[in-house]
Amino acid sequence: MTDIEAILFDKDGTLFDFDATWGAWARGxxxxxxxxxxxxxxxxxxxxxxxxxxxxxxxxxxxxAGTVAEVAALIAPHLPGQSIAALVRDLDAAACRAPQVAAVNLARCLGGLRATGLRLGVATNDSESSARAQLEREGVCGFFDFIAGYDSGFGGKPEPGQLLAFAAHLGVAPAQVAMVGDSLHDLAAARAAGMRAVAVLTGPAPRATLAPAADVVLPTIDDLAGWLALS
Structure with a gap:
């Protein structure tokens, strides 16, 4: 019987297929x-x-795995006259409009996890507003007890602030939470928070990169139920 009581998901590359969702954003x-x-x-x-x-x-x-502010800082030198703050606003607005492609049938997967009594959350290095907009458009925002972005007051990954805030919000021990993500930032945050580190392969990082930092590597979040049953 698993001792996991809650699951915290990264968003991009975990709930949503990374290249399919963000490739159009990057080009645009x-x-x-x-x-x-x-x-x-x-x-x-x-x-x-x-x-x-x-x-x-x-x-x-x-x-x-970076925040919008980090991305803005990288492109600002190529756009003289544009402030990083203005670029962050532009990038956030574009992120809210980004076409998204779910990595799996999210309503079925998340609904199944909730039906077992698990509590769910999202921790992303995207902004909270764009995360909520995307989850609302997908019709799955209501499955989550907690949604945090890099600008929600808890910092961003790989620091553990968002993860610890999720555990505190639910009143559960960090050791009873699984952090699920597609990047080394997600897994490092899980380790720093004292949570189980679960990697999925729906982002750009291959298994060979993720496996040394993870407790388990799964093809997609659809495989969580089976893993939990065996944990």
């Missing part, structure tokens, strides 16, 4: 910010680790 914001200048768009894409020709993120792209 780079060309929008470049004002149609293809050469400048290419430099902006390079700064955020997005391969325009291949249509995918490089493995170590700062977009995968």
């Amino acid at each position: 914001v780079t060309f929008d910010l470049a004002g149609g200048d293809a050469a400048l768009a290419g430099r902006l894409a390079e700064a955020i680790g997005y391969d325009l020709a291949a249509g995918r993120f490089r493995q170590h792209s700062p977009v995968i």
Whole structure:
């Protein structure tokens, strides 16, 4: 019988397929910010680790696990006259509009986990507002007891602030929580918080990268129920 009482999910690459969701965002914001200048768009894409020709993120792209503010700081040198604060607003607004592709049937998966008595949350390095907008559009916001972004007052991953806030919000011990994510930032945050570290393969990082830092590597969050049953 598992001792896990709650599950905290990363959002992008975990609940939503990373490249399918954020590739369109990356292409859109780079060309929008470049004002149609293809050469400048290419430099902006390079700064955020997005391969325009291949249509995918490089493995170590700062977009995968970084905050919007970190991404803004990387592209600001290519856009003289634009403040980081203004870029953060633009990137957040684009994130709220980003087309999203669920990694699995989220309503079925999350509903099944809730039906077993598990409490659920989301901790993302995206902004809280865009996370809520995306989850609302997918019709799954109501499954979560807690949603935190990098700007919710708990910091961002790989620091454990969001994770510990989730445990405190529910009144459960960190050891009774599984943190599920697709990046080393997610797994490092889980370790720092004293939580179980569960990796999924619906983001850019391969199994070989994630396995040394995880308690278990699963193909998708659909495999959580089976893992919990055996834990």
